[in-house]
Amino acid sequence: MPQYFSVFKDESKLDINYIPPRLPHREPQLKLLNQFFRFAVESPGKMTQRIVITGNIGTGKTVLSQHFGLNITGEAQERRINLNYVHVNCRECKGSLFMILQRTILKFYPHFPRRGYSAEELLQALMQSLDERNAYLILALDELEALIRFEGSDPLYNLTRIQEERPKAPQRLSLICILRQTEYLDALDPSTKSTLQRNVIRLEEYSKSQLQDILNDRVNLAFTHGTIFAPTVDLIAELASSEGGDARYAIELLWRAGKYADASRMREVSPECIRKAAVSVYPVVRKDMISSLSLHEKLFLLGVARRFRQAGTAYMSMGEAEDAYAVVCEEYGEKKRGHTQLWKYVKDLSVSGIIETKASGAGQRGKTTLISLPRVPASDLEEELSRALMQRSR
Amino acid sequence: MNPVSIEEVFSSKGRVKILRILADIGELNISEIARRAGLNYATTNQHLQVLENHGLIRHKKFGRIRIFRFDEENPRAKMIKNLIEAWEQTNKH
Numbered sequence: 001m002p003q004y005f006s007v008f009k010d011e012s013k014l015d016i017n018y019i020p021p022r023l024p025h026r027e028p029q030l031k032l033l034n035q036f037f038r039f040a041v042e043s044p045g046k047m048t049q050r051i052v053i054t055g056n057i058g059t060g061k062t063v064l065s066q067h068f069g070l071n072i073t074g075e076a077q078e079r080r081i082n083l084n085y086v087h088v089n090c091r092e093c094k095g096s097l098f099m100i101l102q103r104t105i106l107k108f109y110p111h112f113p114r115r116g117y118s119a120e121e122l123l124q125a126l127m128q129s130l131d132e133r134n135a136y137l138i139l140a141l142d143e144l145e146a147l148i149r150f151e152g153s154d155p156l157y158n159l160t161r162i163q164e165e166r167p168k169a170p171q172r173l174s175l176i177c178i179l180r181q182t183e184y185l186d187a188l189d190p191s192t193k194s195t196l197q198r199n200v201i202r203l204e205e206y207s208k209s210q211l212q213d214i215l216n217d218r219v220n221l222a223f224t225h226g227t228i229f230a231p232t233v234d235l236i237a238e239l240a241s242s243e244g245g246d247a248r249y250a251i252e253l254l255w256r257a258g259k260y261a262d263a264s265r266m267r268e269v270s271p272e273c274i275r276k277a278a279v280s281v282y283p284v285v286r287k288d289m290i291s292s293l294s295l296h297e298k299l300f301l302l303g304v305a306r307r308f309r310q311a312g313t314a315y316m317s318m319g320e321a322e323d324a325y326a327v328v329c330e331e332y333g334e335k336k337r338g339h340t341q342l343w344k345y346v347k348d349l350s351v352s353g354i355i356e357t358k359a360s361g362a363g364q365r366g367k368t369t370l371i372s373l374p375r376v377p378a379s380d381l382e383e384e385l386s387r388a389l390m391q392r393s394r
Numbered sequence: 395m396n397p398v399s400i401e402e403v404f405s406s407k408g409r410v411k412i413l414r415i416l417a418d419i420g421e422l423n424i425s426e427i428a429r430r431a432g433l434n435y436a437t438t439n440q441h442l443q444v445l446e447n448h449g450l451i452r453h454k455k456f457g458r459i460r461i462f463r464f465d466e467e468n469p470r471a472k473m474i475k476n477l478i479e480a481w482e483q484t485n486k487h
Contacts, residue, residue, distance in 0.1 A: 111419055111422050111426065112423075113426060116425070116458070117458060117459060121458070124457055125459065128456055
């Protein structure tokens with residue numbers, strides 16, 4: 001029987017959630033973060049810190065923060081300080097402070113009741129539980145744009161000022177705010193804005209040679225020796241650097257190219273595998289983007305993608321999208337959501353850039369929202385979503 | 395330590411259920427204890443009060459929320475928790 005050969009030795013090292021042991025070209029920023037939070041291990045409770053990390057997609061914001069979190073909690077543990085790092089993605093929490101705090105408190109009390117109180121009560125409960133355990137918390141709010149967009153400046157105001165309500169108590173809650181564009185901070189009230197803008201770490205896009213270093217690290221971790229060579233890695237770096245120095249895109253290309261090589265039973269990842277992968281990975285339909293959508297967002301988008309593929313039109317009305325979604329719901333045996341909820345999905349999906357919307361103008365009876373899918377072929381989106389939905393049902 | 399008769403604690407199926415849930419989960423609020431035990435809120439509350447009066451469990455307050463757990467400082471509570479865990483363990487074999 002022929003033995004199965006894979007170019008991968010450990011493909012989990014290419015997973016979006018993997019935190020590599022070393023962050024090439026982000027050492028200065030890591031050092032800076034460590035300096036900002038030095039007090040947390042040297043004199044905990046004396047002060048708190050608020051840091052903003054900003055940069056384009058795939059510039060290493062999330063991994064920088066998580067890497068720092070791992071380092072500092074490890075160091076604190078050695079010094080017997082109960083320092084915790086909790087990383088929450090605001091978009092996954094639907095931009096709700098309540099959900100963000102709930103995810104946070106569940107790290108301390110895994111069976112904390114899930115309803116029956118307000119976000120403010122939850123924040124108090126969080127502080128109380130930190131007090132009881134003599135614990136300190138660095139809360140990293142990833143994709144902070146979502147929280148600001150949905151709830152304005154109040155949540156950040158509350159989070160940054162909670163300590164002021166307890167002047168004599170030890171200071172326990174520090175924040176790392178991660179966002180793509182600092183313009184979102186302009187939407188905050190002046191006092192919160194000034195509190196947050198004191199320490200900003202800006203991550204520039206990776207250059208081609210920097211991407212090569214990152215990719216080489218991952219190749220060593222994830223691939224069997226001798227299955228991928230320098231010119232192939234260069235090609236990926238070249239492609240990703242033309243996509244705005246996006247390391248996440250580069251790593252996904254690498255993973256997909258490996259998958260293509262495995263599927264074709266090749267013993268080496270060839271440049272042709274990279275080209276195939278590049279055609280299939282659109283920056284807007286990455287695995288992480290699809291997996292962060294809720295079930296019904298996926299179903300809705302699947303309906304939209306199918307309708308576009310079949311109709312071959314550039315735009316569809318909200319009504320048509322709803323009809324297509326209803327068919328998908330029936331197929332998957334799910335109860336369909338109402339119009340208002342679907343309209344919210346459309347808004348969220350258009351903010352994340354998957355679809356675009358515009359109001360119908362002259363030439364159309366009545367007023368509706370017109371949806372378009374400008375950045376990705378409908379058939380590819382359909383395939384990705386079907387795959388994600390199938391994995392879910394397994 | 396309060397003089398507590400063992401019958402008082404173990405004579406109620408509801409109370410034993412609650413103790414078993416707390417031994418299994420650790421810390422839980424009333425509604426969730428009630429849901430898991432299949433009891434209503436008021437009954438659960440009464441049982442919890444009895445158990446707390448006997449010093450077997452204690453609660454922590456987070457605003458309006460009360461979270462119950464075994465009182466690990468009470469040797470009787472510890473013994474009961476150990477008994478339940480050992481019992482559940484033998485059930486698995």
